[in-house]
Every structure is written in C-alpha cells, then in structure tokens.
Amino acid sequence: MRGANPIRVIIVGFGVVGRGVARSMLMERERMLSTGMDLRLVGIADLWGCMVDEGGLDIAELCSLDGVLARKTSIDKNMSSYDLIEKADYDILVETTPTNKDTGEPGLGHIKAALKGGKHVVTSNKGPIVLAYGELSKLAEENNVRLCYEATVGGAMPIINLAREALAGNTIISVKGIFNGTCNYILTRMVDTKLPYEHALSEAQELGYAEADPTYDVEGYDTASKLVIIANTIFGMNSKLSDVEVMGITRVTPEAIKLAGDSGYSIKLIGEVSRDGSLSVAPRMVPKNHQLNVHGTLNAALIETDLAGEITVTGKGAGSIEAASAIMGDIASIWIELYKT
Amino acid sequence: MRGANPIRVIIVGFGVVGRGVARSMLMERERMLSTGMDLRLVGIADLWGCMVDEGGLDIAELCSLDGVLARKTSIDKNMSSYDLIEKADYDILVETTPTNKDTGEPGLGHIKAALKGGKHVVTSNKGPIVLAYGELSKLAEENNVRLCYEATVGGAMPIINLAREALAGNTIISVKGIFNGTCNYILTRMVDTKLPYEHALSEAQELGYAEADPTYDVEGYDTASKLVIIANTIFGMNSKLSDVEVMGITRVTPEAIKLAGDSGYSIKLIGEVSRDGSLSVAPRMVPKNHQLNVHGTLNAALIETDLAGEITVTGKGAGSIEAASAIMGDIASIWIELYKT
Known part of the structure; x- marks a missing residue:
C-alpha cells in the first residue's frame, strides 16, 4: 500500500x-x-x-x-x-x-x-x-x-496533459494558440487605447506584466520556446529554437490593429506547430468570434485532432x-x- | 510486461x-x-x-x-x-x-x-x-x-478528465457551461435568422441536430443530466435529476435575443453546478467576448478553480x-x- x-x-x-x-x-x-x-x-x-x-x-x-x-x-x-x-x-x-x-x-x-x-x-x-x-x-x-x-x-492552462492524457485517443494534427501573456496584454491594450506599441509596453511594465528588458517576450522567443516544447513532447519531434520562424509584435501598428478590427478581426501573436514539422510564431488575424480570440494576459490553445475535431482550452498564462x-x-x-x- | x-x-x-x-x-x-x-x-x-x-x-x-x-x-x-x-x-x-x-x-x-x-x-x-x-x-x-x-x-470536449486529471492539483469551485449542442444550434440560428424558436427547431430537425421529439434537449433535461454527472463525479455529491432547477429554451423569443444582442450579450442555455450543491439549467446572458460564447453545436465549459482561476474548454458536443x-x-x-x- x-x-x-x-x-x-x-x-x-x-x-x-x-x-x-x-x-x-x-x-x-x-x-x-x-x-x-x-x-x-x-x-x-x-x-x-x-x-x-x-x-x-x-x-x-x-x-x-x-x-x-x-x-x-x-x-x-x-x-x-x-x-x-x-x-x-x-x-x-x-x-x-x-x-x-x-x-x-x-x-x-x-x-x-x-x-x-x-x-x-x-x-x-x-x-x-x-x-x-x-x-x-x-x-x-x-x-x-x-x-x-x-x-x-x-x-x-493544461495543454500538455490535455493533449497527452485526455486526448490520448486522438491523433493530434496541429496545435496553435496564444502562449505569451505579455504580448497578449500589450495587443489587447493597443485595441482598447488605440495607442502605439511603446505606450502599451510601458503600461505592461508598470503593472509587472512585462520585464524591464521585454525582448524575450515581445520578439516572440518565449512563444517559440513553448512551441519547441510542444513539438518535441506532443509530436515527438527533435526541434530546436532555431527551427522556429519567429516574428514578434514590436512592429504591429495602431493602424494595422484598426484595419483588422474594422474587418472583424483581432491581431494576436500566434504560435503554431503542425504534425508536418513546421513551427512558426507571428502576429496573425483572428476572427473576433473565434475561440482563440482571448484578451488580457489569457493564453489559449487550439488542438486540431482527427476524432475530436478542434478542442480549445484557455487559462491564465502566468503568475506564481x-x-x-x-x-x-x-x-x-x-x-x-x-x-x- | x-x-x-x-x-x-x-x-x-x-x-x-x-x-x-x-x-x-x-x-x-x-x-x-x-x-x-x-x-x-x-x-x-x-x-x-x-x-x-x-x-x-x-x-x-x-x-x-x-x-x-x-x-x-x-x-x-x-x-x-x-x-x-x-x-x-x-x-x-x-x-x-x-x-x-x-x-x-x-x-x-x-x-x-x-x-x-x-x-x-x-x-x-x-x-x-x-x-x-x-x-x-x-x-x-x-x-x-x-x-x-x-x-x-x-x-x-474533455471535461471530466480535464477536471479529474489535468486540474487534480486544484480545488474546483464551480463548473458552468453549454452542454447541449441542439439548444446551442437553435439559439445560434435564432440570432442569425432573427426568426422564432419554432423555425430554428425545424431547421435543426431537418439537419439531424434535433430529435423528432426534441423535449429532452430543448426543455433542458439533457443538460440537467450532464450536470448531475458533473456534480456526482467531480464534486462527489449525491444528486438526482430532481435536484436540478431546470428551464429550457422553448420560451426564448426573437425579441429577447435582439435586446440581449443590442447590449452586447448572447442568450445561451447554461448549466451550472457549484461546490455548495446548487444545480441549475436556464437561458442566461453571456457577454459576446466571453469564452463561453461559442456557437453552432459547440459545447463549452468554464471550470472555476482556486489555483488556476478560470479554465475554459470547448469542443464538439455531439456526433459518433x-x-x-x-x-x-x-x-x-x-x-x-x-x-x-
């Protein structure tokens, strides 16, 4: 016993x-x-x-x-x-x-x-x-x-255990989502305030949602690290950080956010890994009524599977x-x- | 071995x-x-x-x-x-x-x-x-x-295994969500077409999303059954169907849907069970940018926990x-x- x-x-x-x-x-x-x-x-x-x-x-x-x-x-x-x-x-x-x-x-x-x-x-x-x-x-x-x-x-957000245990009966085809709360907070505030990136970043730093040196988060490397973990653990790949195509959010403008918004989209930093081995991090347009369109510091992941279809999970991405x-x-x-x- | x-x-x-x-x-x-x-x-x-x-x-x-x-x-x-x-x-x-x-x-x-x-x-x-x-x-x-x-x-949608395994480190405070794809399809179509309940029901029946006798789904009993399962298995209660306060969607009018929509809400059939033992099923207002606001035959569940905060999961609620x-x-x-x- x-x-x-x-x-x-x-x-x-x-x-x-x-x-x-x-x-x-x-x-x-x-x-x-x-x-x-x-x-x-x-x-x-x-x-x-x-x-x-x-x-x-x-x-x-x-x-x-x-x-x-x-x-x-x-x-x-x-x-x-x-x-x-x-x-x-x-x-x-x-x-x-x-x-x-x-x-x-x-x-x-x-x-x-x-x-x-x-x-x-x-x-x-x-x-x-x-x-x-x-x-x-x-x-x-x-x-x-x-x-x-x-x-x-x-x-x-229980993405690893969800994919490996609860979805163990499925073949997982791809995983994509928002894996960095700092970037999501900044992009959310750019929508709310219509102000530029630098302004939202300062606010995030004041609130403790962004580091003094925010490079690792805002340039997409943190998201890329998480993609490598997903790729290697869920898909059994043997990926390195250098295998990920990475673009961060520092060049997202208020104009781009407004244009997307007028067409019914949000701009989100999306990391995506597919069974075929491609790994990418980039700002992407997400329809406003899509499950991945979560705000503030929330993270969200969409798991595409053969049997269950699309399963999404959201939760707080950071915090002790x-x-x-x-x-x-x-x-x-x-x-x-x-x-x- | x-x-x-x-x-x-x-x-x-x-x-x-x-x-x-x-x-x-x-x-x-x-x-x-x-x-x-x-x-x-x-x-x-x-x-x-x-x-x-x-x-x-x-x-x-x-x-x-x-x-x-x-x-x-x-x-x-x-x-x-x-x-x-x-x-x-x-x-x-x-x-x-x-x-x-x-x-x-x-x-x-x-x-x-x-x-x-x-x-x-x-x-x-x-x-x-x-x-x-x-x-x-x-x-x-x-x-x-x-x-x-x-x-x-x-x-x-992996709600039971998510709560029992991936969230096993948490105390679960409540579970609420959309647990019936038939009702969600009907309510979604009432928004899209602005037509009354009966019209959307007929369409759902033609598409095979609703039974010839839809009572069990549209009166909320199917959702209530699922709540009893969640109550007894996740919360260790000893609930019966008769413990659930149930109101279905048959009296939801196009006017109510329009009024809610104008204020930024959707009407969804929400089942909710709390740690304190209350179980209810009723049409409720859900903010349009809320994670539970999913459409068509999708199901969604929000699990409120002490450590992780709110975790939501969505997925297809029905199908072979x-x-x-x-x-x-x-x-x-x-x-x-x-x-x-």
Missing part, C-alpha cells in the same frame, strides 16, 4: 513559483488527503542554502518568511542544491529555478541529477525542456521515473499560483499513476 | 457510437501501437446477437456492414449481451447502448455485470451514470477496476466520432494507468 505513505517532495528554487507550490500544498492539503494523497515538503533549496526536515517542513512558517530564506536560522548555508537533490530521501523534485535559455542551468543539472537518482521530476523551467528534452526523457525512462513539465507552457496549479497537477498525475492504491 | 499484451475490448451496443469506436480503433491503431498500446476488438453485441473472436474481429469488415450486423452470417443470434459480458475473455467493456433516463437499462445491467466480473468499463450512456454513479463507482472500487464516462458529458474520441481517451487513460510498462 504505497498510497498510504506520504509522497515526499523537495522544491529547488524557492522564488515566486517555488513558494507558490509550497502555498498550494498547504491550500490543497485537506482535499488531497481526503483522496488518499499525503504530500509532504521535506526539503527546499535556494541560492542561500537548504532546509531539510524528513518529518515535513512547516509550510505556513516557510511562506511567512516572504522569500527571505536566508534570515531563517535553521537554514544550512553549506548545503548546496546538489547535496539536497542527491542525498535527501524524497520521491519528487519540483524544479523551479529561473529559465536560462542558453545553457538551461542550473535547472538542467538539477533535473539530470534527480532523474539519475531515480526521482520523479516536475518543473516549470523551460530551459532544460527546450534544450534537452530528448536526453532528459531518455534518462527518465532508463530510471523508470516520470518527467513532467506542464508549467513550462501556458501557465495554468497559476504555475503552481500546473505543478500540483503534475504531482497529482504522478500520484494517480504510480502511487494510488 | 502486461503492456506487451493486447488490451482486449468488447463493444456492447453497436449503433452509431459503438461503430464510431470500432472505426477509431482502426484509425488510431498504428499510432497507438507505436506507443506500445495494442487494442484488440474481441467481441461486439447488439440487439441481433453477438460476434466473438479472441484473435480480434476484422474491424474494416465490421464497419463495412453499415450497421446491419444481422446480415452477417457469423453472428451468433442465440448469444445475448450478458453472455458476452459475463463469459468472454476481455479487459474493457465499451458500453454504448442508448440512454434510458428512467431505468438506465440495458446499460445499467451491462455495466454492473462487467464490473462484478472484474472488467473495466468505458461508457457513453448517461442513464447508468446519472441514476447509479454511487453504486457503480463502489462496485468498481470493490473489484479494483476503472469506470470511465467522459463521453457522457460534452462529447469530444466525437463520442468515440472521448471513449478512446478513456481507454488510453486506463492503459496508461494500469497496463503501460
């Missing part, structure tokens, strides 16, 4: 997403227990060190630290993330360090170490999945563990607790598949 | 849905085999008798019969559906007989017999799930088998191959959970 035992989780990268996962474990604890799922947070690691408690860390206390883990006297400053990943006693590594799109580190190393040690991995870190999905999925298979990454695409939702879903799916009795 | 063995399926009720499932098994065979899933159709039953072949029936030949199974010389007219369900050697019963909303039969008896015999069950038949979900899920649990019913709600999509997804999920190695 493995299901009766706690599922022991460690979180590496205790920033906004990692703390969101911890908070979610607390929020969902009672409901999950009622289904037989006993999640226990037994370790965390961030830049300042690690905390370990095999009996379970006090999440309420951890979250009250407001991220300043270093202040906590019980932190072990001499213990590295690798010490935790390689030596602690746990079942699932939740890897939530920030994405590095060039090297994938430190996430890539963390994930490899956990998989090699026979631990399941759930991550929100796009870098390792974009750069090394083939290698990582092979490592997971060899070690008979699961590698889950729903949070890397579309935040709370939304990423945590995807991570919690992955943890639950590992539990349902491997531990539930 | 159970995964290396074929998963043996029988289909009971070889009408449009049952034949759709058989056709889908043929369409998806190559792709499924490449993932290690070897589905084999070893028996079918309909009103005229049964066909059994432990080596696997010839699906291409079966489907070419155009449903007139009785013509086939190899049919066993003396073998009943229960003979097949109780005596054949198989893993999964696919139960696709028509819904009887008063007794649930013959589906209810079929499903009980299979569960008692330790077989997994996948069904598109709303009757047994509406009337006896508690009893059936208990039987499934006692016999350590799975009972799946994605096809009973929303056709190809769309129901088959849901059934194939359920079969795949049983395989992933129990047989995949």
Whole structure:
C-alpha cells in the first residue's frame, strides 16, 4: 500500500513559483488527503542554502518568511542544491529555478541529477525542456521515473496533459494558440487605447506584466520556446529554437490593429506547430468570434485532432499560483499513476 | 510486461457510437501501437446477437456492414449481451447502448455485470451514470477496476478528465457551461435568422441536430443530466435529476435575443453546478467576448478553480466520432494507468 505513505517532495528554487507550490500544498492539503494523497515538503533549496526536515517542513512558517530564506536560522548555508537533490530521501523534485535559455542551468543539472537518482521530476523551467528534452526523457525512462513539465507552457492552462492524457485517443494534427501573456496584454491594450506599441509596453511594465528588458517576450522567443516544447513532447519531434520562424509584435501598428478590427478581426501573436514539422510564431488575424480570440494576459490553445475535431482550452498564462496549479497537477498525475492504491 | 499484451475490448451496443469506436480503433491503431498500446476488438453485441473472436474481429469488415450486423452470417443470434459480458475473455467493456433516463437499462445491467466480473468499463450512456454513479463507482472500487464516462458529458470536449486529471492539483469551485449542442444550434440560428424558436427547431430537425421529439434537449433535461454527472463525479455529491432547477429554451423569443444582442450579450442555455450543491439549467446572458460564447453545436465549459482561476474548454458536443474520441481517451487513460510498462 504505497498510497498510504506520504509522497515526499523537495522544491529547488524557492522564488515566486517555488513558494507558490509550497502555498498550494498547504491550500490543497485537506482535499488531497481526503483522496488518499499525503504530500509532504521535506526539503527546499535556494541560492542561500537548504532546509531539510524528513518529518515535513512547516509550510505556513516557510511562506511567512516572504522569500527571505536566508534570515531563517535553521537554514544550512553549506548545503548546496546538489547535496539536497542527491542525498535527501524524497520521491519528487519540483524544479523551479529561473529559465536560462542558453545553457538551461542550473535547472538542467538539477533535473539530470534527480532523474539519475531515480526521482520523479516536475518543473516549470523551460530551459532544460527546450534544450534537452530528448536526453532528459531518455534518462527518465532508463530510471523508470516520470518527467513532467506542464508549467513550462501556458501557465495554468493544461495543454500538455490535455493533449497527452485526455486526448490520448486522438491523433493530434496541429496545435496553435496564444502562449505569451505579455504580448497578449500589450495587443489587447493597443485595441482598447488605440495607442502605439511603446505606450502599451510601458503600461505592461508598470503593472509587472512585462520585464524591464521585454525582448524575450515581445520578439516572440518565449512563444517559440513553448512551441519547441510542444513539438518535441506532443509530436515527438527533435526541434530546436532555431527551427522556429519567429516574428514578434514590436512592429504591429495602431493602424494595422484598426484595419483588422474594422474587418472583424483581432491581431494576436500566434504560435503554431503542425504534425508536418513546421513551427512558426507571428502576429496573425483572428476572427473576433473565434475561440482563440482571448484578451488580457489569457493564453489559449487550439488542438486540431482527427476524432475530436478542434478542442480549445484557455487559462491564465502566468503568475506564481497559476504555475503552481500546473505543478500540483503534475504531482497529482504522478500520484494517480504510480502511487494510488 | 502486461503492456506487451493486447488490451482486449468488447463493444456492447453497436449503433452509431459503438461503430464510431470500432472505426477509431482502426484509425488510431498504428499510432497507438507505436506507443506500445495494442487494442484488440474481441467481441461486439447488439440487439441481433453477438460476434466473438479472441484473435480480434476484422474491424474494416465490421464497419463495412453499415450497421446491419444481422446480415452477417457469423453472428451468433442465440448469444445475448450478458453472455458476452459475463463469459468472454476481455479487459474493457465499451458500453454504448442508448440512454434510458428512467431505468438506465440495458446499460445499467451491462455495466454492473462487467464490473462484478472484474472488467473495466468505458461508457457513453448517461442513464447508468446519472441514476447509479454511487453504486457503480463502489462496485468498481470493490473489484479494483476503472469506470470511465467522459463521453457522457460534452462529447469530444474533455471535461471530466480535464477536471479529474489535468486540474487534480486544484480545488474546483464551480463548473458552468453549454452542454447541449441542439439548444446551442437553435439559439445560434435564432440570432442569425432573427426568426422564432419554432423555425430554428425545424431547421435543426431537418439537419439531424434535433430529435423528432426534441423535449429532452430543448426543455433542458439533457443538460440537467450532464450536470448531475458533473456534480456526482467531480464534486462527489449525491444528486438526482430532481435536484436540478431546470428551464429550457422553448420560451426564448426573437425579441429577447435582439435586446440581449443590442447590449452586447448572447442568450445561451447554461448549466451550472457549484461546490455548495446548487444545480441549475436556464437561458442566461453571456457577454459576446466571453469564452463561453461559442456557437453552432459547440459545447463549452468554464471550470472555476482556486489555483488556476478560470479554465475554459470547448469542443464538439455531439456526433459518433466525437463520442468515440472521448471513449478512446478513456481507454488510453486506463492503459496508461494500469497496463503501460
């Protein structure tokens, strides 16, 4: 009866997403227990060190630290993330360090170490999945563990698990959609205010929807990364970022938006990947009554299948607790598949 | 290595849905085999008798019969559906007989017999799930088998598996949406043509989107049945059809539709179930740019959750191959959970 035992989780990268996962474990604890799922947070690691408690860390206390883990006297400053990943006693590594799109580190190393040690991995870190999905999925298979990454695409919008589980009876022909909340917010505000791109970008930056250096989002590279993940994981391709034709939203003008609007269309940054291997990101015209025509920071995906026809799903694309939702879903799916009795 | 063995399926009720499932098994065979899933159709039953072949029936030949199974010389007219369900050697019963909303039969008896015999069950038949979900899920649990019913709600739209699997990390607060394609088609056409309900209904009947006696759909009972299934399966309630406040679309006038339209709304038949136990079906105003504002025979569901916020999903609500999509997804999920190695 493995299901009766706690599922022991460690979180590496205790920033906004990692703390969101911890908070979610607390929020969902009672409901999950009622289904037989006993999640226990037994370790965390961030830049300042690690905390370990095999009996379970006090999440309420951890979250009250407001991220300043270093202040906590019980932190072990001499213990590295690798010490935790390689030596602690746990079942699932939740890897939530920030994405590095060039090297994938430190996430890539963390994930490899956990998989090699026979631990399941759930991550929100796009870098390792974009750069090394083939290698990582092979490592997971060899070690008979699961590698889950729903949070890397579309935040709370469950696109990966939807395609792989709920639509597992279908052949998926293409996936297209809005995968970047920053761009969608900017384009939505350009429609609302009739003002130019730069104005909407400034507003998005003030509200925290865009980074100080917005290049990665607005030039389409973030969307391209998510397409590579979809291509490699749902379609089994072996794509790289350089395989994606990318055009961002920086040259979309108020005039173009007005012209499209007058004809019943919105301009949206659409990423699309087809079974035939083509990957593209570009501003495209979407009919106003189309399911992909979602606004603000929402993401949307349209999955074209042979049996079900077109299935669309929409949800919040970003945010700490939304990423945590995807991570919690992955943890639950590992539990349902491997531990539930 | 159970995964290396074929998963043996029988289909009971070889009408449009049952034949759709058989056709889908043929369409998806190559792709499924490449993932290690070897589905084999070893028996079918309909009103005229049964066909059994432990080596696997010839699906291409079966489907070419155009449903007139009785013509086939190899049919066993003396073998009943229960003979097949109780005596054949198989893993999964696919139960696709028509819904009887008063007794649930013959589906209810079929499903009980299979569960008692330790077989997994996948069904598109709303009757047994509406009337006896508690009893059936208990039987499934006692016999350590799975009972799946994605096809009973929303056709190809994966609402049950989405809520139970992809959103398993969330507490679901409410589910509301459009769960009846007939009503949605009629309301859509009333907007397009500005003509009264009766006119749109006649058109829907001519196109096969509405039954000769449309009462079950247009008075909201079909939507209510689906709400009961969502309430009992996603929220763990113990609801009956009589617990649902139901108002259909027969009294929606062109004037009401015009008034709503002028204010930026569509009128849609919305079913809603909340965690607090309230269940209702009624025509409601939906903002035109809202994700639930889908048209024609499409279904849509909005799932309100604590972590992910609002997730919406849309898809085709009816049709032989769309129901088959849901059934194939359920079969795949049983395989992933129990047989995949």
